[in-house]
Amino acid sequence: MTAELIDGKAVAARVRQEVADGVAELVAQDGQAPGLATVLVGEDPASEVYVRNKRRACVAAGMVDLHRRLPGDASQQQIDEEIGRLAEDPGVSGILLQLPLPGHLDPDALIDRIPAGKDVDGLTAGNAGLLAQGRDGLRPCTPSGVARLLDEYAVPLAGAKVVVVGRSVLVGRPMAQLLLARDATVTLCHSRTKDLAAEAREAEVLVVAAGVPGLIGRESVRPGATVIDVGIHRTENGLRGDVRFAETRGVAGLLTPVPGGVGPMTIAMLLANTLQAARWQQNRTNELRSSQCSG
Ligand SMILES: NC(=O)C1=CN([C@@H]2O[C@H](COP(=O)(O)OP(=O)(O)OC[C@H]3O[C@@H](n4cnc5c(N)ncnc54)[C@H](OP(=O)(O)O)[C@@H]3O)[C@@H](O)[C@H]2O)C=CC1
Numbered sequence: 001m002t003a004e005l006i007d008g009k010a011v012a013a014r015v016r017q018e019v020a021d022g023v024a025e026l027v028a029q030d031g032q033a034p035g036l037a038t039v040l041v042g043e044d045p046a047s048e049v050y051v052r053n054k055r056r057a058c059v060a061a062g063m064v065d066l067h068r069r070l071p072g073d074a075s076q077q078q079i080d081e082e083i084g085r086l087a088e089d090p091g092v093s094g095i096l097l098q099l100p101l102p103g104h105l106d107p108d109a110l111i112d113r114i115p116a117g118k119d120v121d122g123l124t125a126g127n128a129g130l131l132a133q134g135r136d137g138l139r140p141c142t143p144s145g146v147a148r149l150l151d152e153y154a155v156p157l158a159g160a161k162v163v164v165v166g167r168s169v170l171v172g173r174p175m176a177q178l179l180l181a182r183d184a185t186v187t188l189c190h191s192r193t194k195d196l197a198a199e200a201r202e203a204e205v206l207v208v209a210a211g212v213p214g215l216i217g218r219e220s221v222r223p224g225a226t227v228i229d230v231g232i233h234r235t236e237n238g239l240r241g242d243v244r245f246a247e248t249r250g251v252a253g254l255l256t257p258v259p260g261g262v263g264p265m266t267i268a269m270l271l272a273n274t275l276q277a278a279r280w281q282q283n284r285t286n287e288l289r290s291s292q293c294s295g
């Protein structure tokens with residue numbers, strides 16, 4: 001068997017076009033484009049690259065790029081105040097605080113200063129709680145990108161055995177919650193899991209987000225399974241994932257490559273979240289206006 005590859009680049013391009021169309025529609029309705037505020041503290045080189053890519057994608061979708069850069073020695077209070085200003089600003093639809101922050105700062109406290117309706121990374125306790133309760137909210141970009149890929153390739157989730165490897169707040173946990181909301185039977189594995197390969201072999205859908213290069217190979221994959229590799233590692237031979245690609249391709253039914261799989265979906269879903277946030281804000285403004293007119 002040779003697995004069919006999931007083309008994340010193509011799906012991401014489609015999502016970005018949908019977002020661009022939605023932005024144009026919003027601009028036609030009320031003359032204002034959604035604005036994305038990226039907040040970058042310090043000069044971490046990887047973060048510089050991610051933020052640059054996010055800003056480019058935002059402009060390409062017709063949104064307003066509102067970037068805020070703070071020095072690496074900025075205080076908790078300075079960043080707190082900056083986020084507070086962005087929270088109040090009606091031109092700001094979405095706020096993204098790029099992580100990791102310099103060590104002297106408390107990221108959780110700063111993230112929770114972002115209003116849930118502008119939290120386009122879906123990382124506030126408020127949005128995590130809404131997801132855990134199965135209520136509407138903004139979802140973390142990488143897990144919702146994975147869910148979109150599974151939908152595009154018509155992978156059945158209701159009643160399916162799904163194994164997620166990794167329980168981070170950024171990826172694993174929200175991934176498990178999203179799949180649970182789609183009626184999958186979800187097993188969540190982590191570094192203390194006793195027999196990872198045995199758990200993973202049960203999966204009809206296996207999502208790997210451990211951050212360990214080559215953790216998963218043929219011994220861990222059920223024949224015909226769908227395997228989603230979230231891991232990203234820069235090696236001498238280019239980008240690699242958490243899945244040993246060549247050998248897994250001989251066992252799986254559907255497989256994401258690295259690069260070109262999950263990676264491109266993360267930015268596409270950030271744009272989709274920003275459009276969603278802008279629509280909610282527009283609806284709220286319109287409701288407020290009409291209630292003032294009639295009352
Ligand atoms: N493509 C994309 O867009 C994105 C890619 N990534 C990539 O995905 C990977 C994971 O990211 P992230 O979730 O932030 O990573 P974290 O390091 O925050 O979390 C890793 C998780 O994997 C678990 N884990 C580690 N080693 C093992 C092991 N040997 N067996 C089973 N579980 C293990 C950890 O368990 P424990 O909790 O017990 O420590 C932890 O829950 C990274 O490579 C990252 O670069 C991340 C975000 C977006």
Ligand SMILES: Nc1nc(=O)c2c([nH]1)NC[C@@H]1CN(c3ccc(C(=O)N[C@@H](CCC(=O)O)C(=O)O)cc3)C=[N+]21
Binds near residue numbers: 098100262
């Ligand atoms: N708070 C936080 N949010 C993140 O979103 C986050 C993070 N922390 N920590 C690190 C990981 C990693 N990550 C990637 C996003 C896109 C690609 C991506 O676009 N990859 C392309 C290739 C890019 C290239 O060629 O360099 C691809 O896979 O095809 C990769 C990796 C986000 N992360």
Ligand SMILES: [Mg+2]
Binds near residue numbers: 008229258259263264
């Ligand atoms: Mg990828």
